[in-house]
Amino acid sequence: MDDVPKLLEAASLLVPEEIATENDFTVNDVWEYLTQDEWEVAFGxxxxxxxxxxxxxxxxETLAAAEGLRLERSAAWCHWRCYETRHGVIRADLTLRPASAARRQTPLAGAGVLKPMWNIGNRTPAGEPSLNIAALWVEFTPFLEPGGRxxxxxxxxxxxxxxxxxPGQEITMHEDRSVAGTAVVLEVQRPSATPTA
Incomplete structure (x- = not known):
């Protein structure tokens, strides 16, 4: 329960009670879930x-306290958002190659564990494609099946x-020399000038 004051401090960024509509979440909503030991809902x-x-x-950083509450996916997501606050957001629509046409035969873990190589159009001094590494977070689902999108x-x-x-640029994902998937960039947000504010 030592994390409750920190969580309520984070919750202070929610809509103030006095101007909240019935569709808004407020500090009182978070507090209610915390008092009922509904930590996962409060974090959500x-x-x-x-x-x-x-x-x-x-x-x-405050929400990353989920590690101590055994909410591993929430903690991982909050650490991911810390990274995005510092370095910016890159979102893409990824289509994996089907298992019959690719090395990958199992679902791709979606919570930032996989760090595949990407061909984003950069070249080596010799003119060869230069692959860059980026961790991958699949949105809205814990994994992505071969052939999935x-x-x-x-x-x-x-x-x-x-x-x-x-946005609109096509990039390719590689887990080895072959193409494992193709993605179209949906969104690129540069980091804010003051990520610690």
Missing amino acids: LLEELGDVRPLPLGFW GPVRLAPLDPSPWQYLQ
């Missing part, structure tokens, strides 16, 4: 706030080669 409400507007790094988020190990990526 707070995580959804990040989809509505950009939030400061401290918000995501879905929105993903990318977290480059080195963000600088990715700075020229544009």
Whole structure:
């Protein structure tokens, strides 16, 4: 319960009670779930706030306390959002090659564990494709089946080669020399000037 004050501090970014509509989440909503030991629901409400507007790094760092509450996926998501606050957001629509045409025969883990290589259009000095590594988070589902399609988020190990990526650009995913999937960039958000605010 030591994390409750921190969570309520994070919840202070929710809509104030006095101006909330019936569709808004408020600090009291979060508090109610916490008092009923519905930690996962409370975290879910707070995580959804990040989809509505950009939030400061401290918000995501506070929510990363989910590690101590055994909410591993929530903790991983909050760490992912810390990364995005510092380095920017890259979202794409990924289509994996079917199992009959690719090396991958099992579902792709979706919670930022896999760090495949990507051909994003960069070249080596010799003119060969230069592959760049980025962790992969599959949105809205815990995994993506071979041949499946879905929105993903990318977290480059080195963000600088990715700075020229544009929405609509096609990039390819590689787990070895062969193409494992093709993605179309949906969104590129540069990091805010003050990620710690």
